[in-house]
Amino acid sequence: MKKIILASKSPRRSFLMREAGFEFEVRTREIDESFPPEMPVDDVAEFIAKKKADGVMDFIENEEIIITSDTVVILNNKIYGKPKDKRDAARMLREISGTMHRVITGVCIRSRGREVAFSDVAEVYINDMTDAEIEYYIEQCQPFDKAGSYGIQEWLGYVKVARINGSYATVMGLPVHRVYEVLRGEFGLE
Amino acid sequence: MKKIILASKSPRRSFLMREAGFEFEVRTREIDESFPPEMPVDDVAEFIAKKKADGVMDFIENEEIIITSDTVVILNNKIYGKPKDKRDAARMLREISGTMHRVITGVCIRSRGREVAFSDVAEVYINDMTDAEIEYYIEQCQPFDKAGSYGIQEWLGYVKVARINGSYATVMGLPVHRVYEVLRGEFGLE
Numbered sequence: 029m030k031k032i033i034l035a036s037k038s039p040r041r042s043f044l045m046r047e048a049g050f051e052f053e054v055r056t057r058e059i060d061e062s063f064p065p066e067m068p069v070d071d072v073a074e075f076i077a078k079k080k081a082d083g084v085m086d087f088i089e090n091e092e093i094i095i096t097s098d099t100v101v102i103l104n105n106k107i108y109g110k111p112k113d114k115r116d117a118a119r120m121l122r123e124i125s126g127t128m129h130r131v132i133t134g135v136c137i138r139s140r141g142r143e144v145a146f147s148d149v150a151e152v153y154i155n156d157m158t159d160a161e162i163e164y165y166i167e168q169c170q171p172f173d174k175a176g177s178y179g180i181q182e183w184l185g186y187v188k189v190a191r192i193n194g195s196y197a198t199v200m201g202l203p204v205h206r207v208y209e210v211l212r213g214e215f216g217l218e
Numbered sequence: 219m220k221k222i223i224l225a226s227k228s229p230r231r232s233f234l235m236r237e238a239g240f241e242f243e244v245r246t247r248e249i250d251e252s253f254p255p256e257m258p259v260d261d262v263a264e265f266i267a268k269k270k271a272d273g274v275m276d277f278i279e280n281e282e283i284i285i286t287s288d289t290v291v292i293l294n295n296k297i298y299g300k301p302k303d304k305r306d307a308a309r310m311l312r313e314i315s316g317t318m319h320r321v322i323t324g325v326c327i328r329s330r331g332r333e334v335a336f337s338d339v340a341e342v343y344i345n346d347m348t349d350a351e352i353e354y355y356i357e358q359c360q361p362f363d364k365a366g367s368y369g370i371q372e373w374l375g376y377v378k379v380a381r382i383n384g385s386y387a388t389v390m391g392l393p394v395h396r397v398y399e400v401l402r403g404e405f406g407l408e
Contacts, residue, residue, distance in 0.1 A: 047373065047376045189385070190395055194382075
């Protein structure tokens with residue numbers, strides 16, 4: 029009997045895996061999320077997802093499958109990670125106000141004998157945000173664990189996202205439709 | 219003090235209004251949702267939203283604003299409404315399997331002195347679904363109150379929607395980002 033380990037502290041990723049009907053266990057460890065500065069920004073999420081998988085390899089027992097993931101926000105070819113503090117969050121939100129940015133989630137799915145890694149991209153179109161709206165959001169939702177300083181499933185996502193071109197789940201942090209296909213395909217799960 | 223009345227039984231619409239931070243009351247009435255057969259399919263959702271507003275006009279007191287809405291699924295220029303039964307739901311899901319369909323949500327926002335009505339369109343790309351997956355979904359989620367026989371925020375939405383081009387909220391049943399703009403703009407809400 030194969031067992032799925034989700035190596036992520038993100039409650040959004042656990043939510044998505046549950047909604048997709050998977051049974052799994054969460055096991056995490058602090059992993060260094062740095063990446064080479066010369067790396068093309070489109071490759072970073074998958075690079076970090078693999079690095080996270082490397083860091084928890086010793087978690088994997090015989091029949092286990094481990095899933096790691098990383099999400100980045102990209103605007104003007106620059107990566108927006110998690111904000112350092114309130115001020116940094118407000119700066120990021122002012123920068124994405126009224127623009128389209130891309131969200132890339134990289135995923136690594138690994139067992140003792142197999143690895144599948146991929147990235148999924150979504151474009152997110154944000155309406156203009158006033159400073160008052162940005163302040164309100166940061167106070168209410170404290171988005172300090174989120175790349176780009178916002179969660180699409182929070183107040184700001186509902187009132188300010190005009191449209192997305194891509195997967196909503198990818199923006200939340202895990203392209204669970206692709207995880208579903210890979211687990212049933214390459215990993216033979218029922 | 220203005221008061222918002224959401225004239226819809228849909229728990230998804232209430233959810234979206236709450237997430238957008240609105241205080242509101244739900245008041246509903248059965249409304250005939252028929253439309254002229256010669257009407258262009260793209261106009262139907264807004265037409266029905268207005269018809270729903272007409273049907274609850276006597277709900278509106280001086281300082282109240284009423285919101286009505288209707289969602290349709292369109293494939294091959296044909297409207298997919300709520301399924302009649304299990305068999306009808308399975309037929310619809312087999313038809314949208316592996317295709318792109320459009321979801322249009324029409325909205326009518328009305329006070330005693332003002333009306334704003336609009337439609338919002340989203341494209342939804344569905345992966346192939348097996349008969350077993352369709353059966354499983356219908357049994358588990360009983361999607362009989364949903365246009366096109368699925369809810370994007372349910373199992374099928376998470377595992378089978380490859381991407382959307384448009385607003386996730388519109389697919390759920392209410393383009394709440396546009397409601398937010400209209401309520402703050404034309405209706406002067408804070």
